[in-house]
Amino acid sequence: MKKIIGSILLLLPLVIFGNDISVATPQELEQAAKKADPGDRIIITDAGIWKDVNLKIRGHGTTQQRIVITTSDDAPLFIEGTSSLSIAGEHLHLKNFYFRKGHAAKNSVITFRISDDLANHCTIENFVIDHYNKLNRFDSDNWVVLWGQHNRIIHCTFDGKINAGPVLIVELNDERSQKNFHLIEKNHFKNRYRLGSNGGETIRIGVSRYSMHDSNTQLTNNFFEHCSGETEIVSIKSGANYIAGNYFFECEGSLVLRHGDNNVVDGNIFDGNFQKETGGVRMVNSGHVIKNNMFKNLRGEGFRSPLTIMNGVPNSLINRYMPVKDVKIHHNTFVQSGSLVFGGGKDNERTVAPENIRFENNTFVQYSDEWYMDNNKKGILFANNNASDVFQDVKVNSNSFGSTLVSKNVQTDAHASTKYIIENADELYNVLQQAHAYDTLFLQSDQLIFGLEKPLLITKPLILTGNQQYIFVSNADKTLPAFIVIANNGSLQVENIHFLGTYESYGNVRAGINTDMDGVLQCYTLKVKNCTFTDFNESSFAGIKAEKASFADSLYVENCLFHNISGNGIAFNAERDDKGIYNVENVWINNCIFSNILNSAIDIYRGGNDESTTGPFVEIYHCTFNEVDNKEQGAAVRLIGPQYIRFANNQIYRSGQGGRSIECREFRYHDIRIQHSNFFESGKIDTFYPQNIGDNTQEKPVLINYKKLDKQLPKSFKLKQTIGSYELI
Secondary structure, three states, rough: HHHHHHHHHHHHHHHOOEEEEEEOOHHHHHHHHOOOOOOEEEEEOOHHHEOEEEEEEEEEOOOOOEEEEHHHHHEEEEEEEEEEEEEEOOOOOOOOOEEEEEEEEOOEEEEEEEOEEEEEOOOEOOOEOOOOOOOOOOOOEEEEOOEEEOOOOOOOOEEEEOOOOOOOOEOOHHHHHHHOOOEOOEEEEEEEEEOOOOOOOOOOEOHHHHHHOEEOEEOOOOOEEEEEOOEEEEEEEEEOOEEOOOOOEEEEEEEEEEEOOOOEEEEEEOOOOOHHHHHHHEOEOOEEEEEHHHEEOOOHHHHHHOEEEEEEOOOOOOOOOOOOOOEEEEOOOOOOOOOOOEEEEEOOOOEEEEEEEEEEEOOOEEEEEEOOEEOOOOOEEEEEEEEOOOOOOOOOOHHHHHOOOOOOOOOOOOOOOEEEEEOOOOHHHHHHHOOOOOOOEEEOOOOOEEEOOOOEEEOOEEEEEEEOOEEEEOOOOOOOOOEEEOOOOOOEEEOOOOEEEEOOOOOOOOOOEEEEEOOOOOOOOEEEEEEEEEEOOOOOOOOEEOOOOOOEEOOOOOOEEEEOOEEEEEOOOOOOOOOOOOOOOEEEEEEEEEEEOOOOOOEEEEEEEEOOOOOEEEEHHHHHHHEEEOOOOOEEEEEEOOOOEEEOOEEEEOOOOOOOOEOOOOOOOOOOEEHHHHHOOEEEEOOOOOHHHOOOOOOOOOOHHHHHHHHHHHOOOOEEEOOEEEEEE
């Protein structure tokens, strides 16, 4: 008997721990997973780079004996190119995969499903997905899609999602995936860049169609850093989820309980660090509990306030706004943040006030007396809330989140910026190829005119300027798309250039500055100062414009002249699908002159009624508009859909006479101010809400300073004054 027991004890380690199986290729890995017994460990030896692989890993472990798939010495397995990973089976545990330098093969990078086979009790750990984006920003994919039940995403890093589609989705579109009890824990979600459209969530749990089903997903102890794709950082569209212990840092948006009931938000930290549009929690539906959270230094308003309880829609469809009721909000701390909103989004559709909301034992630190906005004045019980001047802050160590495959606090050697002196067009093209990011291309030449045979392609952040205003003209036989084209990874600061769209018998130029016709994946910044844009002589041409599928984080235009243009002066209006998509987030135009322009001087477009973004933000100051868009039903300045507009101290002279001097298409909640401007013999200001129009006058004529204009033009040009206008001779 002792010998038998001893033999059994000797065999037990083999039964519990299984065998180590070495593999070196994707094919070997797939075959090994299929054949593996519970408790086996599959080791990818000499992990290096796998490119253009569509891995399908099936395996069946048990609760006591998982099948582990890892790398030798925990080295990263780099997966590049057009690749994906699909998992199916039970009790698989995958570690140390690193996706980079490519994009998903189809609609997702990692899927917990192969055909109709789902994954259950499976884990990915210590994974990285790093800037793994499709090439077109609106070519949608998802980085991780969870199906099945009891799966885990732990200690992973997801960095740099740019294109449409959430970073992580929990699907409920299958009965086998409901009440799933997934665990998403200790991950680092970072740099989910602004999309300029709906579909930029970092995480979505559920979907409206199945939102009355419970998910029971646990989203706990994760770090969200600069996740600003849209208004919803985390979009909850299901019931009975537990969101706890997460840290949101400088995220422009909110954790949104959009659909579904009985969700718990417990012990999270929302730290805006005083950055604009940083929010906390927004809620719809019933039975939620919001407790023990800290909301500090948040600067969002409205839908992005520290706490927003939405108004509901009577007899609401499942995908609209169910009334909010039976919610408990207690023991939260609000520190130096904006007002809370009770009854958010109140309009002609959303008329049902929140009901039976208990707001108790919450603390307000360094707040004024008015710490909330109540649009309905009923349905909310306030009890035992208090004010304080001090609070105990919580420090979070970001290094404890995410994958160990990502180096923490890496110091990179910054390239010392170089200033190149350029005397002719050939040198300009050559330097453009060899320049590094943030270098300066400085024009200094005896010749005033630079003849370009092809566009200057900007693929890195650069500065282009000169010691005087040089003239860019076309030397090409065919029409050029632009003098300057901003492409992927490009940003530009340009000064002292005159963009002359028509020159001698050479081909036309469609724009002074434009984006790549194929789209621009990364958002970019464009700063234009002391430049002149003249003689773009077709209705589709413009001084500055953007194409579809491009998105500027910021556009700054100062001290510029736009003259004799048959199209638009500035056109960021390419997204016309009316789905809330737009081309630029922040626009600042100051001290510019727009004269003799056939279409609008400025055209910024955001169509549709989507509420997932807060831009564009448009500011126009101290500009002169002279004889602009006098066509029937025209508009000298067309601002369709920007949600923040400041138009002040401008002069509008004989512009928009066939229609409108300014055309807006704002919603009730947009922040619009048109004021302190002078209108003379110009069209009307067309807005839905006249209260947005401040103090303006239409009595005094505009006095155009022709001497000032003359200084802005190259020495080879002069101004000829006519009545109320000027022309180049």
